Amino acid sequence: MTTPIIDLAHEIKLDIKNKLDYYLGDENLKHDVPLREKILSNPDGYIDLEELLHYEDIKEKLWTAEELRKGVELSQLVELDSTGDKIRRKDNLKLPELSLLSQKRKEEDVKMENEKEKGDKKDFIILKINCKEKTTIPLKNILDEFKKLNPDLDVKYEYFKDNIGYFAILLKKLQSIDDSKIVNKFTIEQTEFNLKKCEGEELSKFLNEHGTEFEIIAKEKIKNEAKPAEPKKRKEIILGGKKFCNIGLVKMEVNSILSKSKPDEKLVGRAKDFVLDLCSYHKNFHDKIKDPDYVMVSTKEKNKYLKCFYIVDKNQNKVHFSSRQCIDNFIANLNGE
Numbered sequence: 001m002t003t004p005i006i007d008l009a010h011e012i013k014l015d016i017k018n019k020l021d022y023y024l025g026d027e028n029l030k031h032d033v034p035l036r037e038k039i040l041s042n043p044d045g046y047i048d049l050e051e052l053l054h055y056e057d058i059k060e061k062l063w064t065a066e067e068l069r070k071g072v073e074l075s076q077l078v079e080l081d082s083t084g085d086k087i088r089r090k091d092n093l094k095l096p097e098l099s100l101l102s103q104k105r106k107e108e109d110v111k112m113e114n115e116k117e118k119g120d121k122k123d124f125i126i127l128k129i130n131c132k133e134k135t136t137i138p139l140k141n142i143l144d145e146f147k148k149l150n151p152d153l154d155v156k157y158e159y160f161k162d163n164i165g166y167f168a169i170l171l172k173k174l175q176s177i178d179d180s181k182i183v184n185k186f187t188i189e190q191t192e193f194n195l196k197k198c199e200g201e202e203l204s205k206f207l208n209e210h211g212t213e214f215e216i217i218a219k220e221k222i223k224n225e226a227k228p229a230e231p232k233k234r235k236e237i238i239l240g241g242k243k244f245c246n247i248g249l250v251k252m253e254v255n256s257i258l259s260k261s262k263p264d265e266k267l268v269g270r271a272k273d274f275v276l277d278l279c280s281y282h283k284n285f286h287d288k289i290k291d292p293d294y295v296m297v298s299t300k301e302k303n304k305y306l307k308c309f310y311i312v313d314k315n316q317n318k319v320h321f322s323s324r325q326c327i328d329n330f331i332a333n334l335n336g337e
Contacts, residue, residue: 016071030099046086126198134162149183156218240274261297279321281330
């Protein structure tokens with residue numbers, strides 16, 4: 001009996017072909033946002049062949065661009081341009097619809113949901129929310145108003161900063177989003193908020209900026225729902241777009257900002273957002289400050305060694321806010337008093 005001779009060169013070409021088919025195939029491109037964007041940036045759908053040499057499992061094989069070209073010869077799914085330096089899906093095949101959760105998380109969700117409710121497959125849509133100008137209205141107030149107007153929509157992830165944010169809505173079996181049925185415009189304290197469904201580039205942008213955080217938070221909320229209900233759940237504390245496990249951490253954040261800031265230093269970024277959100281819980285906030293311009297840390301006139309928060313309005317009026325009173329009112333708000 002003659003032992004068959006294995007064509008190693010062909011085996012390597014086949015291995016390369018399978019890898020190229022995978023990366024430019026539907027399953028990977030449902031989730032691979034960076035590669036999708038590179039493909040979409042070229043009207044003809046081509047990307048540089050050498051781009052693929054940077055992928056970890058291709059790099060490990062030590063394959064060259066010339067070897068990749070040989071693998072393309074066996075493929076029915078990908079093709080090279082006339083120069084042989086660029087690659088694309090055969091005939092510039094349209095990309096598959098973008099899937100929000102990674103494939104691994106999708107599989108975990110299906111397994112968990114099958115245990116909880118057989119056949120009840122779910123998916124997400126993302127709504128972008130914005131207003132014309134920056135607002136100091138807390139995210140909690142915006143979310144509460146949205147839920148009040150859209151009680152059938154299950155929000156699993158929320159984010160809002162300055163004047164733009166996102167709500168991730170979990171859809172249940174047979175549930176669909178008909179934009180005409182969503183209350184996609186509402187007003188809080190004379191600030192109008194508008195919502196629209198994220199698609200195409202907007203959806204890719206959301207996943208690039210918030211994808212990881214969205215998956216972690218949304219996944220955790222779904223898992224928690226599968227657990228037996230606890231007697232009492234701790235309410236979420238969100239200030240300045242940041243989540244705190246308890247009020248003690250809020251107080252630590254206040255002390256950290258005060259200690260790290262120099263007198264008369266303007267706050268920026270998350271520190272500014274946090275202080276504005278916290279001060280908005282002061283019972284006289286809207287009476288004391290009408291048109292906030294910036295936030296600063298300064299010393300009290302009667303005690304030059306004690307730093308505190310000040311909000312300065314457009315007319316440069318400097319108004320002091322007691323962080324202790326703000327925290328006390330915030331706790332009362334959490335407890336529904």
